[in-house]
Amino acid sequence: MAENKGKRTEPTARPSTRERILVSTLSLFNQKGPEAVTTAEIAEAVRINQGNLYYHFRTKESLVVALFSRFEADALALVAEADAVPAPDSKAYAGFLRKWFSLVWTYRFLFRDLPGLLATAPGLRGPILAVSAGMRLSVDVIFQRMETAGLISVAADDRKPLLANVWIVSTYWAVYLGLQEGVRDLSPQHVHWGLSQVASLLRPYLSPQAKADLEEMLSEPLA
Template identity: 35%
Template sequence: MQHKAPRRTRERILELSLRLFNEFGEPNITTTVIAEELNISPGNLYYHFRNKDDIVNSLFAQFEAEISRMLAVPADRRPNMHDVWMYLHLSFELVWRYRFFYRDLSDLLSRNRKLELHFKQILAHKTKVAQQLCLGLRDDQALVATDMEIDGLANNIVVVATYWLSYEYVRNPRQYTEQEVMADALARGCYQVLSLIGPYLRGETREVFEKLTAENLKKLR
């Protein structure tokens, strides 16, 4: 039991910090607030984390591990439109779970060199996966685009997916933490990314695209 208690306190600190950062923004939350919310002393918190940046870096390590597991194309077959759809939804769900990174991105990167370097790697990885998905569709003659167009498309996909929640926050800052409102925002984000791909699709894949986007739009309130 003596070995488990410190780990449990550390987990509670991370869980609460993530919730507070997501709800109120990382710049507005201090280690004092976190300690008070957990009903522990500041010294107990500092036993597990040296400062707030240490908490942020630990949360980012969790995020990085999750996104690394998610960012993969099928190894045994060519990707299809359903793979693209699933990739987008999982991406947006993960962004939502760690949304403070995206909402406060510029501020965080400007003062955290480690975060800056690792986030660049994540963006590069996302772009590579988007390229691989598009190339796979092209190899299957489901997408018609040049290499240059695919490069541009992959970058646009990553830009929209990365900054979509910031855009939604500007549109509805007072409703940003409401789950139902943001479920619609995430669905709109998926549609916006798919709309970038749509003009390049052909044949059956185009039909699947139209069906998926129609179903997605019906769910919006």
């Protein structure tokens, strides 16, 4: 786990106002979407004055940008971690998947309505597309490695569609859950549900060994 970039939390001191603002804002954004959350609402949640909020973040957009930066850092760290796995190892990849799911849930407001998000923070278009492309590339590489290791076997024609479906399900599963039932708080069960959805996507293509590893991960106690 990387160290606390941007002093996300000081080890000894209590959380700074800036930190508290970001935590509350993330929570509100996830609940109602950035466009539906007012700066007054944020200030109230943090129990500070609205003017004070603007001392720390001069625009609403800068709040969105700051939260995205955190997501970006976490996502890139995860990719680096996955790339660093020495030999193809389905268990390591399964763990990678689980972390990605947790990340998607934590920052789910980023996925809920991208066009709307870009309306309030236009400067985010480039970075978002870059992260998205990077993640997909990383998944692609993992697939290739698993294939050469005989863990998975996908016909050439099926490869791209399968990757796209994996991406869609592992990205929008949280949105789907939020719709289907008014799921508001992430319980480990929900992450597990999402994981099993992706698992069922892959299962037809896995080797017996990889399949066994996957089932084992799914039956593991929830992190």
